[in-house]
Amino acid sequence: xxxxxxxxxxxxxxxxxxxxxxxxxxxRAKLVPAAAVAELAANGAGFAGFAAWLAMTPxxxxxxxxxxxxxxxxxxxxxxxxxxxxxxxxxxxxxxxAPRRVLQRQLxxxxxxxxxxxxxxxxxxxxxxxxxxxxxDRLDHQPKPCYDQLALMRxxxxxxxxxxxxxxxxxxxxxxxxxxANGQFELNWTYAEALTTADRHAFFKVMAAxxxxxxxxxxxFDPKPIAGLTxxxxxxxxxxxxxxxxxxxxxxxxxxxxxxxxxxxxxxxLAHAPALCALTNPVPASYRRLARAxxxxxxTWSPAWISYGGNNRTHMVRIPDGQRLELxxxxxxxxxxxxxxxxxxxxxxxxERGLEPGPRxxxxxxxxxxxxxxARPLPASLEEALAAFRxxxxxxxxxxxxxxxxYDTLAPRRxx
Numbered sequence: 008x009x010x011x012x013x014x015x016x017x018x019x020x021x022x023x024x025x026x027x028x029x030x031x032x033x034x035r036a037k038l039v040p041a042a043a044v045a046e047l048a049a050n051g052a053g054f055a056g057f058a059a060w061l062a063m064t065p066x067x068x069x070x071x072x073x074x075x076x077x078x079x080x081x082x083x084x085x086x087x088x089x090x091x092x093x094x095x096x097x098x099x100x101x102x103x104x105a106p107r108r109v110l111q112r113q114l115x116x117x118x119x120x121x122x123x124x125x126x127x128x129x130x131x132x133x134x135x136x137x138x139x140x141x142x143x144d145r146l147d148h149q150p151k152p153c154y155d156q157l158a159l160m161r162x163x164x165x166x167x168x169x170x171x172x173x174x175x176x177x178x179x180x181x182x183x184x185x186x187x188a189n190g191q192f193e194l195n196w197t198y199a200e201a202l203t204t205a206d207r208h209a210f211f212k213v214m215a216a217x218x219x220x221x222x223x224x225x226x227x228f229d230p231k232p233i234a235g236l237t238x239x240x241x242x243x244x245x246x247x248x249x250x251x252x253x254x255x256x257x258x259x260x261x262x263x264x265x266x267x268x269x270x271x272x273x274x275x276x277l278a279h280a281p282a283l284c285a286l287t288n289p290v291p292a293s294y295r296r297l298a299r300a301x302x303x304x305x306x307t308w309s310p311a312w313i314s315y316g317g318n319n320r321t322h323m324v325r326i327p328d329g330q331r332l333e334l335x336x337x338x339x340x341x342x343x344x345x346x347x348x349x350x351x352x353x354x355x356x357x358x359e360r361g362l363e364p365g366p367r368x369x370x371x372x373x374x375x376x377x378x379x380x381x382a383r384p385l386p387a388s389l390e391e392a393l394a395a396f397r398x399x400x401x402x403x404x405x406x407x408x409x410x411x412x413x414y415d416t417l418a419p420r421r422x423x
Contacts, residue, residue: 009076011048014089015041021087025052025072027095028106028209030417031060032289032342036090037072048074051096061095062104062413070095070102078206083172084218092206104413106344109406110205113351116405117247120358122255124351126245127198128208131339132215133190133232133239134162137225141233142190150303153187162192165222169194172214178207187304188236198244201347208241208343228339230288230296235303238296239339241287243350246331247272257329262367263317264329273315273324273332274364275357276350280313280323280336281395282402284386285414286349287337290421291389296338298373299387306373310335314368314382321372323385336385352405393418 011023023044026036037052051071056063061070072093079091094111095102102108117124134143142148147158159166166183173180179197186193194211198204216226231238246256247268258266276283288294298311298321308320315324325333337346356362368377386392396402396414403411 009079010045011074011076011079011089011091012041012045014079015044018081018089019087020081020089022089023074024088024090025074025093026090026209027054027059027072027093028342028344029060030062030104030106030342030345030414031421032106032340032345033060034209034213035059052093054095056097056102060417061102062416068097070097078203080176080210083175083214084168084221090210092209103407103409106342106348107202107205109410110202110344110348110351112407113348113355113405114202117351117355120355121249122247122355123250124201124245124347125198125248126201126204126243126347126350127196128204128244128343128346129193129195129240129242130208130211130215130228131186131191131193131239131241133188133227133229134165134192134219134224135190135227135232137220137223143224144190147189149189151305152185152189153304155185158189159183159185159192165219165224166192166194168218168222169215172218176207186237187306187308188233188238188302190233191237191239201245201351205343205347208346212343230290230293230338230340232292234295237302237304237306237308238292240296240309240335241337241339241341241346243334243337243346244327244331245334245350245354247354254330256331259329261329263326265326265332268358269332270364271358271362272354273357274362275353275355275360276324276332276334277313277315277364278357278362279353279399279402281383281386281392282399283336283349283353284392285389285396285418286345287334287341288386288392289342289389289418290340293338293340294386294388297385308335309338310372310385312372312377312382312384314372314377315364316368316370319369319371321370322368326367348406349402352402356401356405389418389422
C-alpha cells in the first residue's frame with residue numbers, strides 16, 4: 008500500500024486532493040498539504056455532511072474522509088498536486104449511503120459469489136461556449152456530424168491533451184471521436200475492475216472540465232444540454248470474471264458467444280430496469296434524452312423500451328460481441344459509482360434467481376417498436392423512475408436500505 012507522505016517526498020507533491028463524490032455526483036474535496044498528509048490519511052479529513060448531498064443534517068457529527076491509496080494519481084496538468092478518492096465514515100462507522108461505499112458493498116457481494124466485475128464506460132460530453140452558450144465551435148453545424156474529421160481536428164489541441172493525460176495516468180486510451188451531436192465528443196479508455204473504472208470516470212469529469220476551461224470551453228455531461236441534438240450517454244460495458252482471469256460471460260458455443268451466466272445477468276438488468284432508471288437517469292433532462300423525440304441527426308441513439316438485441320444500438324442492452332454486455336440506458340448525469348453499483352446489483356440478482364431474458368429482438372425499435380405485451384416501455388419521467396425505485400425492494404435490499412432511504416430523501420429535490 009502506498010504511503011502518501013513517502014509518495015509526496017519521492018514525487019515532489021506539495022498538496023493532495025482528498026476527494027469524494029456525493030449522492031448527486033458532485034465531486035467534493037479538501038486540499039491537504041504534504042506536511043499534514045500522514046496525519047490526515049490516518050485520521051481522516053473532516054467534512055460537514057450536510058454541506059454536501061449526503062442526506063445528513065447540521066446536527067450530525069463530522070464525516071471523516073480517509074484516502075484509498077489504490078486510487079492515487081498525479082494531476083497531469085499540475086504535477087505538484089495528487090488526487091485520491093476517499094472512503095467516508097462517521098464516528099468509526101462507514102457511511103453506508105456514500106456512493107463509493109455502495110459500490111464496494113456490491114463488489115464484495117460479487118466476490119463472495121466468486122466474481123469480479125470488470126467494466127468500461129463511454130463518457131460523452133459537449134464543448135460549449137461559456138459566454139454565449141451553444142456549441143463552442145461555430146463551424147460545427149452539419150446536420151449529421153458524427154465522426155466529422157474536420158470538427159474533431161479543430162479540437163485536436165484539447166483532445167490531444169486529454170489523451171496524453173490518460174496515457175500518463177495509465178488508463179490505456181485507445182480512441183477519440185466527434186459524436187452524433189454538434190459539439191459532442193467521446194474519449195475511450197481501457198476497461199478495468201469496476202471500482203477503478205468508477206474512480207476514473209469521476210476524475211475524468213473533473214479533468215475534462217479543467218482542461219476544457221484552459222482552452223476556452225465549457226464542458227457539459229448533461230443528458231440533453233441542447234434541444235434537438237442527441238444527448239450525452241454513459242454507456243456501460245460489463246462482464247464478470249473469475250479469480251483466474253477468465254471471462255465468465257464468454258462461451259463460444261453460446262448464443263451470440265455468451266454464456267448462460269451472462270444471460271442471467273442480462274435478465275436481471277431487464278427485470279430491474281424501471282428502478283435502475285432512478286440511478287442511471289437521475290435528472291429530469293434524462294427523460295428528454297431517451298428515445299422519444301427526433302434529432303437533427305435522425306436518431307437519439309438511446310433506448311425507449313426494456314429490450315435487448317444483438318449488435319443493435321436501438322435496444323436498452325446491446326450484445327456487441329461474445330465478451331460483454333453494453334447497457335445503453337445510462338446518461339451523463341449518472342453518478343459514476345451508483346451507475347456501476349446499480350448495474351452489478353441488478354445483474355447479480357438475475358444470476359442468483361436464475362432469471363431468463365426471453366428472446367432477443369433484432370428489430371430497429373425506432374421504426375418497429377415491440378408488439379403490445381412483448382416489452383415494457385422505459386419510464387417516461389424521473390417521477391415514474393423514482394416510484395419504481397421505491398417499489399423495487401429486491402434492488403433496495405441489495406444496495407442497502409440506508410442508501411435507498413437517503414436517495415428517497417434527496418432525489419425528489421431534482422424535480423423542483
